[in-house]
Amino acid sequence: MSTVHYTTPERAIQQALQELRAKLSGSLVGPQDPHYEEARQVWNGMVDLRPRAVVRARAIADIDATLEAARRTGLAMAVRGGGHNIAGHGTVDGGLVLDLGPLKRVEVDAGSKLVTVEPGVTLADVDRATAVHNLAVPLGVISGTGVAGLTLGGGVGWLTRSNGLTLDNLESAEVITAAGEHLHASGQENPELFWGLRGGGGNFGVVSSFTFRARHLPPAPLGGNLFYRPGHWRNALLAFARWSRDLPDEMNPIVSFLVFPEEFGMGSDPWMIIGFAWVAEDHQAGLSLADQLRAAAPPDEQEVGPASWLDWQSAMDSVFPKGSRGYWKNVSFSRLDEETVDVLLGFASELAWEGTGIDIHQMGGAFGRVPEDATAFPNRSARYWLNVYGFWRDPAEDERLTAFARKAYGLMQPFAEHGEYVNFLGAEVGIKEADAARAAYGAAKYQRLVGLKDRYDPHNVFRLNHNIPPTRTSPG
Numbered sequence: 001m002s003t004v005h006y007t008t009p010e011r012a013i014q015q016a017l018q019e020l021r022a023k024l025s026g027s028l029v030g031p032q033d034p035h036y037e038e039a040r041q042v043w044n045g046m047v048d049l050r051p052r053a054v055v056r057a058r059a060i061a062d063i064d065a066t067l068e069a070a071r072r073t074g075l076a077m078a079v080r081g082g083g084h085n086i087a088g089h090g091t092v093d094g095g096l097v098l099d100l101g102p103l104k105r106v107e108v109d110a111g112s113k114l115v116t117v118e119p120g121v122t123l124a125d126v127d128r129a130t131a132v133h134n135l136a137v138p139l140g141v142i143s144g145t146g147v148a149g150l151t152l153g154g155g156v157g158w159l160t161r162s163n164g165l166t167l168d169n170l171e172s173a174e175v176i177t178a179a180g181e182h183l184h185a186s187g188q189e190n191p192e193l194f195w196g197l198r199g200g201g202g203n204f205g206v207v208s209s210f211t212f213r214a215r216h217l218p219p220a221p222l223g224g225n226l227f228y229r230p231g232h233w234r235n236a237l238l239a240f241a242r243w244s245r246d247l248p249d250e251m252n253p254i255v256s257f258l259v260f261p262e263e264f265g266m267g268s269d270p271w272m273i274i275g276f277a278w279v280a281e282d283h284q285a286g287l288s289l290a291d292q293l294r295a296a297a298p299p300d301e302q303e304v305g306p307a308s309w310l311d312w313q314s315a316m317d318s319v320f321p322k323g324s325r326g327y328w329k330n331v332s333f334s335r336l337d338e339e340t341v342d343v344l345l346g347f348a349s350e351l352a353w354e355g356t357g358i359d360i361h362q363m364g365g366a367f368g369r370v371p372e373d374a375t376a377f378p379n380r381s382a383r384y385w386l387n388v389y390g391f392w393r394d395p396a397e398d399e400r401l402t403a404f405a406r407k408a409y410g411l412m413q414p415f416a417e418h419g420e421y422v423n424f425l426g427a428e429v430g431i432k433e434a435d436a437a438r439a440a441y442g443a444a445k446y447q448r449l450v451g452l453k454d455r456y457d458p459h460n461v462f463r464l465n466h467n468i469p470p471t472r473t474s475p476g
């Protein structure tokens with residue numbers, strides 16, 4: 001952690017917290033409160049920290065008051081949206097958690113397609129509000145994930161090729177800075193801050209409101225899942241590599257390797273699944289494309305047809321309950337030739353257990369056309385992303401399954417391109433934050449982000465994140 005040391009006397013801290021409690025519309029939950037155990041938990045069950053207090057914000061003024069208390073006491077402050085951060089940055093030992101979860105308003109203007117949300121909304125909250133208008137904001141694939149953290153780091157899902165990342169669809173944001181200033185950030189107003197918010201995580205302030213531009217969505221987009229048994233993986237992945245070379249933007253595929261939980265009725269063997277969402281009115285065109293792939297690699301099982309968007313967006317939710325244990329890794333790459341496929345299948349075919357999955361997202365399309373410098377998000381040119389993700393339940397598996405993710409990441413390094421997705425970065429022991437952030441963003445973007453940090457958070461109040469230390473505290 002960056003070296004900002006505070007020595008506020010205990011009595012003064014108690015006093016400040018009492019005053020904070022009195023000011024809140026929401027609540028302050030401390031270790032003595034009956035809801036403390038639930039309030040301190042985040043999605044990743046490996047993160048077991050005990051904050052001094054969790055503030056459940058119910059009004060924007062609660063954010064101001066909590067920030068003021070953090071400044072006054074010097075307590076480290078974690079900012080939590082949906083609590084799904086893999087590194088567990090949504091909580092802190094002995095500090096203050098600003099839990100924005102109760103702030104859940106979503107406003108949809110169907111005419112302008114603008115969707116304005118408070119910072120505690122989940123993907124499900126937004127999808128439910130937009131689907132009734134045949135609109136969708138491009139989000140992630142598990143509906144309990146928080147929109148705030150997802151957006152500030154990136155946001156990849158079933159609409160990435162057709163419409164870009166979640167952050168590419170952000171029109172503006174309301175930000176409360178470390179000094180308590182309220183700023184509007186957009187392409188026109190505070191454009192440099194707006195640049196940094198799109199990829200730079202929670203480094204520059206608390207976002208109290210996000211405004212997105214939604215896209216039109218057909219009432220029932222075409223969804224498909226082609227399932228392959230291990231003996232067919234090589235042929236299917238090579239067929240996918242050829243098929244995915246030249247796809248229209250409307251085709252959004254994700255290839256997964258997984259042992260399904262029992263309730264899916266898919267047995268205990270691992271599957272490779274080529275999933276796709278075709279988001280155009282003309283289903284026939286999407287089916288013709290799917291037919292080309294099915295002809296080259298006939299699936300062992302399949303489900304292809306019109307899908308309710310809300311069902312599609314929540315189909316895998318039960319695999320990832322809160323309290324799952326997770327260590328995740330991400331690699332950007334562009335080669336999917338025989339050599340890469342052999343390496344990939346080398347570790348994918350070890351996957352004989354429930355609790356770890358591997359996804360290959362096909363990128364490109366609208367994602368790839370965003371100029372590299374337009375946002376802080378690193379690497380627009382990669383054609384694929386590999387995600388190795390954990391969702392196991394048994395602490396005894398921590399070491400083995402963490403090692404598996406690290407090994408897969410290591411084996412992919414010969415094919416890796418620059419840039420890593422900060423939203424999938426775990427807390428890495430023994431790596432300096434500044435080094436991890438520099439590696440994730442690349443040197444040029446990192447320097448630009450440090451400039452923003454110096455301007456908006458010179459004392460590193462927002463340091464519980466993939467931290468970009470300001471120059472003053474930066475180790476270099």
Ligand SMILES: Cc1cc2nc3c(=O)[nH]c(=O)nc-3n(C[C@H](O)[C@H](O)[C@H](O)COP(=O)(O)OP(=O)(O)OC[C@H]3O[C@@H](n4cnc5c(N)ncnc54)[C@H](O)[C@@H]3O)c2cc1C
Pocket residue numbers: 042043079080081082083084085086088089090100119139140141142145146147148149150151152153154155156157201202203205206207208320423424464465466
């Ligand atoms: C089960 C699961 C599924 C996922 N699926 C996807 C996916 O499909 N696509 C994808 O791209 N990612 C996915 N992710 C990764 C996800 O994007 C990150 O975990 C993200 O951080 C989640 O945001 P959150 O608000 O839930 O997290 P939190 O832990 O609440 O917040 C994460 C960080 O964001 C910052 N932050 C949060 N809210 C604010 C705010 N209002 N203002 C300023 N800073 C803030 C803070 O630094 C905080 O530490 C998934 C993660 C999980 C666990």
